[in-house]
Amino acid sequence: MAEADxxxxxxxxxxxxxxxxxxxxxxxxxxxxxxxxxxxxxxxxRIWDGSTPWLVTGHAAQRxxxxxxxxSSDDKRPGFPYPNRAMAETAHHHPLxxxxxxxxxxxxxxxxxxxxxxxxxxxxLRPDIQRFTDELIDKMLAGPKPVNLVTALSxxxxxxxxxxxxxxxxxxxxxxxxxxxxxxxSDKTAEDDRRxxxxxxxxxxxxxxxxxxxxxxxxxxxxxxxxxxxxxxxPEATLLSMILLIAGHETSATMITLGTALLLENPxxxxxxxxxxxxxxxxxxxxxxLRYLTVAMFGQRRIATEDFExxxxxxxxxxxxxVPLPAGNWDPEAFPxxxxxxxxxxxxxxxxxxxxxxxxxxxxxxxxxxxxxxxTLYRRIPTLRLAVDRDELEFRRADAxxxxxxxLPVTW
Amino acid sequence: MKVVVDEEKCVAAGQCVAAAMDVFDxxxxxxxxxxxxxxxxxxxxxxxxxxxxxxxALAIRLEE
Numbered sequence: 001m002a003e004a005d006x007x008x009x010x011x012x013x014x015x016x017x018x019x020x021x022x023x024x025x026x027x028x029x030x031x032x033x034x035x036x037x038x039x040x041x042x043x044x045x046r047i048w049d050g051s052t053p054w055l056v057t058g059h060a061a062q063r064x065x066x067x068x069x070x071x072s073s074d075d076k077r078p079g080f081p082y083p084n085r086a087m088a089e090t091a092h093h094h095p096l097x098x099x100x101x102x103x104x105x106x107x108x109x110x111x112x113x114x115x116x117x118x119x120x121x122x123x124x125l126r127p128d129i130q131r132f133t134d135e136l137i138d139k140m141l142a143g144p145k146p147v148n149l150v151t152a153l154s155x156x157x158x159x160x161x162x163x164x165x166x167x168x169x170x171x172x173x174x175x176x177x178x179x180x181x182x183x184x185x186s187d188k189t190a191e192d193d194r195r196x197x198x199x200x201x202x203x204x205x206x207x208x209x210x211x212x213x214x215x216x217x218x219x220x221x222x223x224x225x226x227x228x229x230x231x232x233x234x235p236e237a238t239l240l241s242m243i244l245l246i247a248g249h250e251t252s253a254t255m256i257t258l259g260t261a262l263l264l265e266n267p268x269x270x271x272x273x274x275x276x277x278x279x280x281x282x283x284x285x286x287x288x289x290l291r292y293l294t295v296a297m298f299g300q301r302r303i304a305t306e307d308f309e310x311x312x313x314x315x316x317x318x319x320x321x322x323v324p325l326p327a328g329n330w331d332p333e334a335f336p337x338x339x340x341x342x343x344x345x346x347x348x349x350x351x352x353x354x355x356x357x358x359x360x361x362x363x364x365x366x367x368x369x370x371x372x373x374x375x376t377l378y379r380r381i382p383t384l385r386l387a388v389d390r391d392e393l394e395f396r397r398a399d400a401x402x403x404x405x406x407x408l409p410v411t412w
Numbered sequence: 413m414k415v416v417v418d419e420e421k422c423v424a425a426g427q428c429v430a431a432a433m434d435v436f437d438x439x440x441x442x443x444x445x446x447x448x449x450x451x452x453x454x455x456x457x458x459x460x461x462x463x464x465x466x467x468x469a470l471a472i473r474l475e476e
Contacts, residue, residue, distance in 0.1 A: 067470055107420075107423075110423055110424070111424070111442045111443075111444075112442075114423075114424035114442050114443035114444075115440070115441060115442055115443055117424070117426070117443065118424065118426055118429070118438040118443040119426035119429035119430050119433075119438060120429065120437065120438060122426070283430065348427075348430075348431070348462070348466055349465060349466055353425075354468070355468050356468055356469070357421075357423045357468065357469050359423065359425050359468035359469075360425075361424075361425075363425060363426070363427075364425075364426040364430065367430070
């Protein structure tokens with residue numbers, strides 16, 4: 001781990017990333033981060049360990065830097081700008097994954113994981129997603145109110161979908177949801193991290209072994225077949241499965257909860273959402289909500305592998321680079337009046353899923369889940385509203401991997 | 413308009429299919445882009461330009 005005292009002393013006037021969101025406008029990026037958009041597309045900032053990486057905030061600049069071959073995702077390089085202490089302490093024993101591999105290594109690993117997540121396959125799942133959503137809403141309507149939307153809908157829906165895709169029994173959801181949410185916490189220690197990944201890894205390895213004997217039509221069976229063919233080892237397949245299981249839980253769940261809270265504050269946009277019949281308009285509306293909220297607010301982290309000039313900045317080999325995705329998504333050059341939630345805006349060029357070769361693998365699944373959920377929720381429950389004051393909602397800390405709300409009590 | 417795709421660069425994000433499903437598809441095995449129509453008709457030109465613009469791997473090139 002790179003210690004803060006080996007770096008230049010931080011300049012106190014530098015913007016501190018991450019600061020917290022403004023409690024009065026929790027759906028908007030932190031005010032300090034938004035202000036950076038006025039200072040040009042590339043600035044220097046300060047992060048939690050006192051180091052001062054480059055912050056690439058402009059939409060066009062984010063695209064350029066995240067496509068630049070002189071920039072690496074290898075989190076073992078000294079000077080890598082980690083999002084938090086937990087990541088810094090665990091990075092040195094991270095295996096090679098889609099997150100930290102570059103070039104040919106990245107392509108090899110990613111191609112083993114892409115098959116189940118293509119757009120046509122996700123479109124074919126739309127009826128299942130609709131059925132699961134309707135069943136969860138039926139249950140909500142039949143039960144007591146108010147209800148916590150997180151446990152009633154936001155978490156079970158993506159969990160059911162990722163379990164069905166992977167071939168993981170949903171009955172075990174208490175066990176893996178606990179470990180999946182643990183993996184993305186910022187306050188964990190290296191020891192906690194080891195224990196959670198051992199528990200989850202042991203569980204998935206046993207399932208993979210079972211799928212080698214009794215294959216089904218699911219991703220784990222796919223990986224099991226590759227193990228038999230010698231393309232993957234059991235530990236590699238376990239890791240790929242773990243990444244998919246964890247990533248499939250937190251982010252979509254967070255977007256369902258936050259998106260609902262955001263829409264409840266924008267009744268005109270809910271009315272507009274209800275009037276949408278065309279699937280492309282529905283897709284567009286979801287992209288605007290993704291742009292507005294950008295839950296992956298810690299941004300993408302990179303490190304320069306050589307010296308180069310970028311947007312007037314002299315970047316040196318070994319310099320950390322942070323790409324705060326909410327800033328690009330609120331860059332007025334790319335999205336005029338970014339503070340306006342406008343479901344008719346053409347917003348599919350947003351960076352909520354990142355940009356470049358590391359762009360989110362599960363994005364088409366997430367998009368269709370959100371199109372179905374937002375489209376169904378206000379149609380089925382037109383009087384849906386918060387059961388507490390907005391001020392009482394507890395938001396996740398800004399250094400969590402995905403921004404979010406812990407509980408969303410709703411009634412109707 | 414002529415469309416050229418680079419399979420080596422493609423990362424199977426699926427954005428081209430979402431933007432222009434009559435012009436792009438994804439390979440069953442690994443999701444790599446499949447070009448259905450390398451000379452799409454004028455009425456699809458805007459969708460195809462959008463598909464190229466949202467490809468995160470810059471794997472779609474257009475010759476207008």
